[in-house]
Amino acid sequence: MGFRSYLLRRVFYAVIVLFVILTFNFILFRLMPGDATKMIIDPKFTPEARAMLRKQYGLDDPPLKQYWNYITSLLRFDMGLSFSTRRPVREELAERLPNTAVLFLVTFILDMLVGISLGVYAASRRDTFADRFVVGAGLFAHAVPGFFIQLMLLLLFGYYWPILPIHGTMSAPPPDGMFLRLLDRMWHLVLPAGSLVIMGFGSWALYTRNTMLEALGQDYIITARAKGIPPRDILYHHALRSVLPPIVTIIFMSLPGAVSGAVITESIFSWYGVGKYLLDATLQMDYPAAQGAFYLIALAVIVSNFLSDIAYGLVDPRIRVGAGVSR
Amino acid sequence: MLRRIRLSVALVLLFALVFGASSVESAAKFKWEDWGPHVDTIIMPIVKDSEARRIAFERGESIVFPGLTRPADIDKLKGSSNVELTQVLGFHMFYVCFNMRKAPLDSQVLRQAIAYVTDRDNIIRTLFKGYMLPMTSFVPQSSNYYKSDVPTYPYNPAKAKELLDKAGYKLDATGKNRIDPKTGKPLPEIKFFTPTYEVAPTSAEIGRMIAEAAQAIGIPIVPEPMDFPVMLDKLDRSEFDMYALAWGLDRDPTFLYDFFHSSFDVEAGYNRPGIHNAELDKATEALFYAVDQKGAKTAADKAQAILAEQMPYVPLYSRPYIDAWRTDLVTGYVPQPGFGAAESSNYWTPLNIRRVDRTGKPIEGGTIRWLLQEEPKNLNPLVMSSAYEFDVYRKITDSLIRMHPETLEDMPWIARKWDVGTWNPEPGKKGTVITFYLNKGVKWQDGVEFTAEDVKFSIDYAKEQQVARLLSATQDIVKTEIVDKYTVKVYFSTESYWHLYNASPILIPKHIWKDVKDYKTFEPWKEPHPKVKGLTKLIGLGPFMLKDYRPGEYVTLVKNPNYWHIKPTAK
Numbered sequence: 001m002g003f004r005s006y007l008l009r010r011v012f013y014a015v016i017v018l019f020v021i022l023t024f025n026f027i028l029f030r031l032m033p034g035d036a037t038k039m040i041i042d043p044k045f046t047p048e049a050r051a052m053l054r055k056q057y058g059l060d061d062p063p064l065k066q067y068w069n070y071i072t073s074l075l076r077f078d079m080g081l082s083f084s085t086r087r088p089v090r091e092e093l094a095e096r097l098p099n100t101a102v103l104f105l106v107t108f109i110l111d112m113l114v115g116i117s118l119g120v121y122a123a124s125r126r127d128t129f130a131d132r133f134v135v136g137a138g139l140f141a142h143a144v145p146g147f148f149i150q151l152m153l154l155l156l157f158g159y160y161w162p163i164l165p166i167h168g169t170m171s172a173p174p175p176d177g178m179f180l181r182l183l184d185r186m187w188h189l190v191l192p193a194g195s196l197v198i199m200g201f202g203s204w205a206l207y208t209r210n211t212m213l214e215a216l217g218q219d220y221i222i223t224a225r226a227k228g229i230p231p232r233d234i235l236y237h238h239a240l241r242s243v244l245p246p247i248v249t250i251i252f253m254s255l256p257g258a259v260s261g262a263v264i265t266e267s268i269f270s271w272y273g274v275g276k277y278l279l280d281a282t283l284q285m286d287y288p289a290a291q292g293a294f295y296l297i298a299l300a301v302i303v304s305n306f307l308s309d310i311a312y313g314l315v316d317p318r319i320r321v322g323a324g325v326s327r
Numbered sequence: 328m329l330r331r332i333r334l335s336v337a338l339v340l341l342f343a344l345v346f347g348a349s350s351v352e353s354a355a356k357f358k359w360e361d362w363g364p365h366v367d368t369i370i371m372p373i374v375k376d377s378e379a380r381r382i383a384f385e386r387g388e389s390i391v392f393p394g395l396t397r398p399a400d401i402d403k404l405k406g407s408s409n410v411e412l413t414q415v416l417g418f419h420m421f422y423v424c425f426n427m428r429k430a431p432l433d434s435q436v437l438r439q440a441i442a443y444v445t446d447r448d449n450i451i452r453t454l455f456k457g458y459m460l461p462m463t464s465f466v467p468q469s470s471n472y473y474k475s476d477v478p479t480y481p482y483n484p485a486k487a488k489e490l491l492d493k494a495g496y497k498l499d500a501t502g503k504n505r506i507d508p509k510t511g512k513p514l515p516e517i518k519f520f521t522p523t524y525e526v527a528p529t530s531a532e533i534g535r536m537i538a539e540a541a542q543a544i545g546i547p548i549v550p551e552p553m554d555f556p557v558m559l560d561k562l563d564r565s566e567f568d569m570y571a572l573a574w575g576l577d578r579d580p581t582f583l584y585d586f587f588h589s590s591f592d593v594e595a596g597y598n599r600p601g602i603h604n605a606e607l608d609k610a611t612e613a614l615f616y617a618v619d620q621k622g623a624k625t626a627a628d629k630a631q632a633i634l635a636e637q638m639p640y641v642p643l644y645s646r647p648y649i650d651a652w653r654t655d656l657v658t659g660y661v662p663q664p665g666f667g668a669a670e671s672s673n674y675w676t677p678l679n680i681r682r683v684d685r686t687g688k689p690i691e692g693g694t695i696r697w698l699l700q701e702e703p704k705n706l707n708p709l710v711m712s713s714a715y716e717f718d719v720y721r722k723i724t725d726s727l728i729r730m731h732p733e734t735l736e737d738m739p740w741i742a743r744k745w746d747v748g749t750w751n752p753e754p755g756k757k758g759t760v761i762t763f764y765l766n767k768g769v770k771w772q773d774g775v776e777f778t779a780e781d782v783k784f785s786i787d788y789a790k791e792q793q794v795a796r797l798l799s800a801t802q803d804i805v806k807t808e809i810v811d812k813y814t815v816k817v818y819f820s821t822e823s824y825w826h827l828y829n830a831s832p833i834l835i836p837k838h839i840w841k842d843v844k845d846y847k848t849f850e851p852w853k854e855p856h857p858k859v860k861g862l863t864k865l866i867g868l869g870p871f872m873l874k875d876y877r878p879g880e881y882v883t884l885v886k887n888p889n890y891w892h893i894k895p896t897a898k
Contacts, residue, residue, distance in 0.1 A: 268376045
């Protein structure tokens with residue numbers, strides 16, 4: 001099968017998956033008990049006012065009509081008005097997405113750099129103290145609840161040694177000048193991004209270490225050693241290269257996190273992002289807001305999977321050929 | 328009677344022991360005045376994490392920390408030499424509600440027995456480290472309508488047993504369950520709904536504690552924590568035996584009508600216990616349609632006395648408002664009964680608050696940093712609903728009538744006086760007519776004069792647009808009428824003392840809002856003012872103007888140079 005038909009098949013699958021997810025997304029919220037107006041607990045909120053609110057929200061429309069409105073609106077990227085704020089969901093998400101993306105990308109790149117480097121390093125020194133240390137630290141950071149690490153860092157650098165900002169993405173008000181503002185933003189990133197790196201490097205390191213160890217045991221590596229190729233070349237040019245496809249897949253598979261955000265991190269460091277928005281919307285039964293956020297995440301997952309498939313196909317041509325044979 | 332007084336004194340003493348005397352000191356140190364504002368800028372950083380909020384306060388990044396609820400924070404800050412905690416009783420009630428529509432809780436004796444085994448003091452001590460005020464009546468102690476001399480049910484399991492035995496609820500052969508005298512069978516399992524431990528741990532724990540105490544005297548109550556939306560759904564359909572929840576209330580006791588009048592025993596109505604009592608209906612109607620304060624007080628007293636006998640609820644506790652202040656940096660905060668010193672409904676603190684110099688002397692000008700706990704997502708005054716939105720907006724807006732900061736009585740403000748009279752909407756029917764006489768020289772923040780036109784427009788707009796959250800207030804308004812530039816009349820189809828507050832609308836500027844076709848989608852804080860540079864369309868009559876709102880980060884408010892009540896010498 002050629003790359004073009006492989007690509008078309010992937011696009012087709014992506015559209016089907018998107019449609020199914022959107023349908024489930026619609027049904028799921030309607031199956032949840034209660035309705036949005038019941039979340040407004042106010043002694044002065046009369047049944048008449050509540051009925052009017054239902055009408056305004058379109059909750060009185062027949063389900064099929066609601067579904068049609070929902071699908072056609074989402075295709076236009078119109079996610080409706082949030083029940084709780086009466087503001088366009090698209091606007092609310094657009095305000096938050098850059099913050100979540102910045103936090104995620106910085107964390108992601110650092111995590112990847114630190115985790116993969118440590119993984120390769122540990123694999124090259126199997127059963128030494130360095131290996132055990134990396135494995136131990138990785139497992140510990142991965143096992144300890146994230147909020148605990150973050151609260152400890154908050155106390156340490158916010159209270160006992162108060163050198164870092166503890167909330168927000170900028171000072172209130174921010175300094176004048178673009179360069180100073182940029183520095184201010186980076187300064188505010190230190191604690192949330194740093195804590196996420198501490199929490200996340202372990203899985204990258206352990207995954208890389210294990211795949212590297214597997215690769216280092218392969219016949220072609222033994223042959224390379226026998227041929228007298230320097231260990232450094234074997235490590236980086238032979239072993240690491242052979243484990244790239246799964247690592248590339250993992251990289252793309254992690255991308256949806258860029259929009260779903262880290263709910264706890266966003267709450268602890270008052271980071272204005274999508275994760276906390278999604279949580280609040282779900283708890284408040286704010287259908288349009290929650291559906292909009294899920295739509296964004298579903299899109300991100302589908303696009304990431306699609307990119308991952310393409311990257312995998314490019315990195316490892318056997319995938320395309322294999323797909324063709326199986327058909 | 329003597330025992331009741333003793334109990335009240337004991338409860339107040341418990342509260343005083345927990346808090347010490349700091350609120351008394353603060354009230355003595357500072358005398359509020361009705362001129363202001365005194366600071367140039369208020370910056371409100373948005374800090375969502377409670378730990379981060381306390382650290383920001385201790386670091387001096389913020390000098391006002393409103394709404395403390397965690398005992399650990401209160402304990403920690405109470406010991407700081409440069410921190411003062413103000414605390415006042417709130418208009419809040421946590422209660423246990425019974426479903427009186429069906430057996431076995433249709434029995435008054437059974438409800439009273441459960442009230443006797445509800446150990447409020449223990450709950451407050453164990454779960455809240457004492458930071459709550461035990462409640463015995465159906466109106467919070469902070470209200471002027473609170474009635475103290477009603478029958479109370481102090482913790483007394485022996486008395487509960489005695490009541491049950493006397494009414495024929497004998498223990499069965501196992502000695503663990505009581506026999507219902509009406510059916511001759513053991514009492515059925517009584518499910519006690521609360522929110523889950525994850526959502527509201529203290530409520531769930533209260534459910535467990537009361538159930539255990541009731542089981543010990545043979546009442547088979549079983550706690551059943553559940554998802555909050557599921558619970559609300561069940562309550563709306565009256566599919567429950569008993570549940571525990573809280574109400575955020577108001578100064579006026581009209582909620583007694585909404586909660587306990589039989590006409591509200593409908594699906595999604597607020598008469599959740601399903602109480603039908605002709606005498607109570609009469610009392611709550613007299614309260615809701617009272618034509619003066621005296622009549623309202625008499626009716627509220629009567630309703631509370633009946634409720635204390637009937638026990639549709641067991642009132643448990645009332646939450647006080649506790650706010651923290653950095654005394655080395657700020658003074659001039661005004662604790663207001665029912666509202667706290669830094670809560671959004673308190674208009675007096677923003678007016679009086681001021682910075683202090685190094686010697687502790689109050690100074691004019693400067694910046695106050697005032698913590699916001701959550702995002703003020705929508706600053707459209709006709710749409711906003713959360714306390715955090717009001718926290719911002721109420722510093723920008725002002726009202727026709729104000730509540731006195733100590734007595735909570737109405738006091739003239741933008742309306743220099745008002746008349747409450749009657750008229751005949753139809754032959755043989757009486758309605759209320761309110762006349763407001765406005766002060767001259769009051770200006771919107773863009774310099775346009777505020778007149779009777781704006782009052783009429785604000786009411787008419789809310790009614791025409793059917794603004795959901797003002798529906799109750801505007802439903803009886805028949806018409807508004809401008810008498811002259813500074814006098815406006817509001818006509819109601821029914822007669823009630825409370826119409827005075829229904830006639831005091833959210834004031835919106837006619838010259839900005841007259842072109843707004845759909846109030847729901849209007850975002851005044853985002854649109855630049857058509858004429859005045861630096862302002863948005865979110866303009867009010869209050870002491871501060873919106874300068875900047877960075878979502879997720881902070882809100883900046885600056886002093887309104889056109890404020891109508893700036894102290895003449897400070898201009």
